[in-house]
Amino acid sequence: MSFGNDPAVPAHTAPGTSLTAARRARELARTVGGPAVDVLVVGLGATGAGAALDAAARGLSVAAIDAHDLAFGTSRWSSKLVHGGLRYLASAQFDVAHESAVERGVLMERTAPHLVGAQPFVLPLTPLVSRGQAALAWAGFRAGDGLRLAARTARATLPVPRRLSTVETRHLAPAVRGTGLRGGLLSWDGRLTDDARLVTALARTAAGRGARVLTRVRALELTGSGARVRDELTGEEGEIRARAVINASGVWAGGLVDGIRIRPSRGTHLVLRSGLLGPLPAGLHIPVPGETNRFVLVLPQDDGRVYVGLTDEPVEGGVPDVPEVPESDVGFLLDVLASALDVPIRRDDVAGAFAGLRPLLDTTPATGSASAPRTADISRRHAVLTSPDGVITVVGGKLTTYRRMAEDAVDTAVAAHGLGAGPSLTAALPLVGAASPRILTALRAPHRLIRRYGTEAPAVHALGARDPRLRAPVLEGHPVTRAELLWAVRQEGALDESDLLDRRTRVGLVPSDRTTALEAAREVLGETLGSR
Numbered sequence: 262m263s264f265g266n267d268p269a270v271p272a273h274t275a276p277g278t279s280l281t282a283a284r285r286a287r288e289l290a291r292t293v294g295g296p297a298v299d300v301l302v303v304g305l306g307a308t309g310a311g312a313a314l315d316a317a318a319r320g321l322s323v324a325a326i327d328a329h330d331l332a333f334g335t336s337r338w339s340s341k342l343v344h345g346g347l348r349y350l351a352s353a354q355f356d357v358a359h360e361s362a363v364e365r366g367v368l369m370e371r372t373a374p375h376l377v378g379a380q381p382f383v384l385p386l387t388p389l390v391s392r393g394q395a396a397l398a399w400a401g402f403r404a405g406d407g408l409r410l411a412a413r414t415a416r417a418t419l420p421v422p423r424r425l426s427t428v429e430t431r432h433l434a435p436a437v438r439g440t441g442l443r444g445g446l447l448s449w450d451g452r453l454t455d456d457a458r459l460v461t462a463l464a465r466t467a468a469g470r471g472a473r474v475l476t477r478v479r480a481l482e483l484t485g486s487g488a489r490v491r492d493e494l495t496g497e498e499g500e501i502r503a504r505a506v507i508n509a510s511g512v513w514a515g516g517l518v519d520g521i522r523i524r525p526s527r528g529t530h531l532v533l534r535s536g537l538l539g540p541l542p543a544g545l546h547i548p549v550p551g552e553t554n555r556f557v558l559v560l561p562q563d564d565g566r567v568y569v570g571l572t573d574e575p576v577e578g579g580v581p582d583v584p585e586v587p588e589s590d591v592g593f594l595l596d597v598l599a600s601a602l603d604v605p606i607r608r609d610d611v612a613g614a615f616a617g618l619r620p621l622l623d624t625t626p627a628t629g630s631a632s633a634p635r636t637a638d639i640s641r642r643h644a645v646l647t648s649p650d651g652v653i654t655v656v657g658g659k660l661t662t663y664r665r666m667a668e669d670a671v672d673t674a675v676a677a678h679g680l681g682a683g684p685s686l687t688a689a690l691p692l693v694g695a696a697s698p699r700i701l702t703a704l705r706a707p708h709r710l711i712r713r714y715g716t717e718a719p720a721v722h723a724l725g726a727r728d729p730r731l732r733a734p735v736l737e738g739h740p741v742t743r744a745e746l747l748w749a750v751r752q753e754g755a756l757d758e759s760d761l762l763d764r765r766t767r768v769g770l771v772p773s774d775r776t777t778a779l780e781a782a783r784e785v786l787g788e789t790l791g792s793r
Contacts (some may be wrong), residue, residue, distance in 0.1 A: 278469040280754030288473040293499035301503035306336035309509035310463035311667030317470035319682035328479035332460035338617025343451030347405040366414035375715030380452030381543040388441035422448040462692040485651025505674035508654040511620040524623035529590035530570030532613035557597040584616040613771040735778040746785040758782040
């Protein structure tokens with residue numbers, strides 16, 4: 262039996278959105294050394310993929326490249342939350358807070374309702390949370406609901422925050438220590454099923470609009486009229502010509518354009534097995550002892566895992582492809598957990614950990630860093646900068662506001678280079694798989710698949726229905742099946758085991774699980790790519 266002999270494009274898949282190795286090869290051949298495209302985007306994280314979609318939706322010809330894979334960098338290391346901007350109110354960044362709330366509503370109600378849903382959080386009022394801190398947090402949650410209202414996000418999308426009794430708190434957060442508990446505060450925010458899946462949906466939607474999405478293509482040098490690039494699969498080099506160039510390479514942006522100074526901030530998360538904490542009907546906000554507006558999040562997942570994060574630490578030196586997780590971060594997060602939970606979580610209980618680097622724009626004087634602010638205090642506003650030779654760089658911001666960042670970058674490119682294009686359309690443009698809740702709930706597929714694939718879930722499910730081997734999970738106790746790996750190769754541009762296990766699925770966040778699942782990934786790749 263060969264996976265590659267099955268029908269390649271099911272009816273549930275929108276025309277032109279399939280990313281495959283064959284399509285990459287064809288489009289790379291016509292792009293490198295070919296006629297100039299209107300826009301070249303460098304970087305295929307959320308902002309870069311968003312910029313490719315924004316430009317393509319305006320009718321511009323687009324090539325988008327990345328040295329690695331979709332969502333290889335910061336965009337796969339987030340808390341998987343779509344924040345409404347509450348934390349920015351505390352630092353008087355009202356414009357950033359409002360923008361975050363607006364973009365959260367766009368994702369939840371229009372562009373990606375299958376990937377972004379409402380997530381409840383409980384802030385347990387333990388003895389370490391003073392009554393003054395509790396009052397401040399409650400005022401913040403009420404202000405956050407005001408942001409929701411100002412952003413015109415429906416109450417049905419995000420319920421109202423409320424106070425909880427001790428009994429209610431124990432029901433929603435049974436792992437919290439009961440001694441001295443005074444109840445809790447319930448709030449809601451947006452939650453991504455998977456941040457890397459959002460990027461994949463963006464890239465595929467852009468491809469459906471004609472964008473050439475080219476992974477494993479490294480930009481060696483950028484100019485205002487294009488880039489010298491290298492195909493990382495073959496080592497061949499060439500030129501891509503473009504009328505406008507957008508540098509959306511995140512923490513690596515300064516390595517491609519002179520004068521861009523990035524001050525990376527490391528956000529670390531732990532991965533725990535859900536059995537350690539028992540049932541978690543809601544996520545947790547655990548206040549960091551000694552700080553008034555900083556919390557550690559406990560976020561249950563649908564794959565038998567729980568994420569605990571996050572830190573906010575400055576990073577010095579070079580920027581690695583995959584950031585290391587220092588033991589100091591692990592110890593900090595475990596200490597905060599110990600301050601509120603009844604269940605002891607030890608170092609040996611940590612099944613995995615991951616860290617992402619926020620690409621914060623460094624605006625401090627270059628001559629001295631002694632007075633530089635903490636990275637936690639640096640504004641999350643984004644910036645669009647144009648170099649002397651015309652390269653447009655978009656930096657800063659955060660995952661929630663990727664669409665607005667992309668829109669601003671493309672607006673700048675259109676204005677600066679006289680490109681024939683109208684305004685952005687992406688605020689009302691559904692991504693691949695998106696549909697109304699009514700349509701999504703009527704789909705004949707498991708709920709978990711609908712939350713990951715939306716309207717394509719029945720097609721993914723049908724692969725397993727036709728072949729029992731594809732219905733099998735890639736490892737015992739984990740819900741991801743071989744059918745999902747096959748779909749990733751056929752539709753989502755996965756080229757190797759890392760693409761499958763570390764980004765299209767999140768199996769690889771636990772090293773031992775990754776090792777076990779490697780055989781299944783290699784078998785699917787060998788039988789699919791080898792048959793074409």
